[in-house]
Amino acid sequence: MTIETVATKPFSDQKPGTSGLRKSVPVFQQPHYLENFIQAIFNTLDGIEGQTLVVGGDGRYYNRQAIQTILKIAAANGIGRILVGTDGIVSTPAISGLIRENNAFGGIVLSASHNPGGPEGDFGIKYNITNGGPAPENITDAIYAETKVISSYKILSGADINLDRPGSFKLGTMDVEVIDGVTPYVKMMEKIFDFDRIQTLLTSGKFKMCMDSLHAVTGPYAYALFEQRLGAPKGTVLNGIPLEDFGGGHPDPNLVYAHDLVEILFGQDAPDFGAASDGDGDRNMILGQNFFVTPSDSLAVLTANAHLVPGYQNGITGVARSMPTSAAADRVAAKLGIDCYETPTGWKFFGNLLDAGKATLCGEESFGTGSNHIREKDGLWAVLFWLNILAVKGESVEEIVRSHWQEFGRNFYSRHDYEEVALEPAKEMMARLQKLVLDLKGQQFGNYEVEYADDFSYTDPVDGSVSKNQGIRIGFTDGSRIVFRLSGTGTKGATLRVYLESYEPDASKHDIDTQKALQPLIDLAEEIGQIRQSTGREQPTVIT
Ligand code: VG1
Ligand code: CO
DSSP: OOOEEEEEOOOTTTOOTBEEEEEEEEHSTTTHHHHHHHHHHHHHHOOOTTTTEEEEOOOOOHHHHHHHHHHHHHHTTOOOOOEEEEEEOHHHHHHHHHHHHHHOSSEEEETTTTTTOOTTSSEEEEEOOSSBBOOOHHHHHHHHHHHHTOOOEEOOOOOOOOOOSSSEEEEETEEEEESSHHHHHHHHHHHHHHHHHHHHHHHHSOEEEEEEEETTTTTHIIIIIIISSSSSOTSSSSSOOTTTGGGSSSOOSHHHHHHHHHHTTSSOOOOEEEEEEESSSSSEEETTTTTTOHHHHHHHHHHHGGSSGGTTTTTTTTEEEEEOOOOOOOOHHHHTTEEEEEEEEEGGGGGGHTTTSSSSSETTTEEEEEESSSSSSOHHHHHHHHHHHHHHHOOOOHHHHHHHHHHOOOOEEEEEEEEOHHHHHHHHHHHHHHHHHHHHOOOOOTEEEEEEEHHHHETTTTOOEOOOOOOEEETTTTSSSEEEEEEOOOOEEEEEEEEEEEEEEOOTTTTHHHHHHHHHHHHHHHHHHHHHHHHOOOOOOOOE
């Protein structure tokens, strides 16, 4: 085996977004495209020679080929050891756990998460650091700078490694260990949750659950956890076999893309509990019988009930949520007397808070929840957390959420997405809003008075780093909010996200339909944002 040095030219579009570099598969398949980015990662990281890395992906199309290439580039760059999942498949939360347990230097996560897969679908790469979490902006910026000047990469010539089953191999001087990614994850969950109580619930004959893995990465984990370890009947896990194109679906666990599960939970003889996860297993959707739990409410409910879970029974130090996530968790934090942090969108911003012990639980409105057990959001962890609460409380999902609203008030919340709209008008719209917010404070719109308006800027309380331009926030004196931001994970045109929130303390009004309750704010968002004109769309593509 010899090390080749291959001459290359930079690509101008390798800037990582909210969660790594995401592009369509044909873009990644261009000669040198993947190689450049991987070499740029290795060029950027000091002291990586001789170290251990964890590599795995969500199993989507191009996962296997990409892993073989990454292994050969790693070997040529003097990496000491690589742990890679069987078939190259490991969920994002499981990789985060493996990096931590094995004291690895970092990891390479191959996923475009909730974006569709297949030959014309999307692919993605993300670098995770020693704490198991996504690289912070100073590192992703440095990697991007490197991609703009790269002139060569190193690669080992040689045969592919057999990833079909666990085993140990040598690639040049580098050790490659093909490992089972599922068992360590199940063990980690056993340490956090009360498996005995959950098992009693799932085998009682009085409680039925459905877990839809959407033909993505969590299938093997869900079978091992729910059907094997916890005794739920066969058939509990739906779409549990990972497919390269996710069966042609959109592996995004929301009311639109997980519609089969939604139909089951809102149909006749519906199960008591339903859940779904996304392409790489870090997102979750929680449903009760005829009931949808918004991710923002889910974070608040988990925070309020954390003491019921063995892993958090001694209390939690704080909670963190991304800026567009509703303030439901803030109300719980205030009552518990713990800190609540508001960060920009993207899990990488939670890493420092978790490392410093400032936050124990974190969440995003985009169906992401997690804790200090790893440094990624964790879909199945959230499902187990809900099961643990249900097992202890003996109430239904709906009862738990309704009594939560009674106690804390209800934050009506919805996100309107305008997917794949033209880029330039979307950018112009944001530029216009950036100017507009400068003097919105104090202005009156009908019944609403603007309390604050800005382009969100975040100063990390641990390392002092500043992240600007993280989305337009317009907050009103009654606790309502409108947020506008452009997605950093889409791969075609622009995706505009409009986040709407209002607060209702009066329990007699908690039954109003969410879109109706938010209608005045939806109208106001149109008035201020001129969304129709900027997007050329009459309606959002996805409402959650
Ligand atoms: C979206 C979500 C964000 C999430 C990110 C990655 O980003 O809004 O909350 O962290 O996806 O999720 P954006 O920039 O498109 O709004 V995942 O499941 O890719 O790891
Ligand atoms: Co994901």
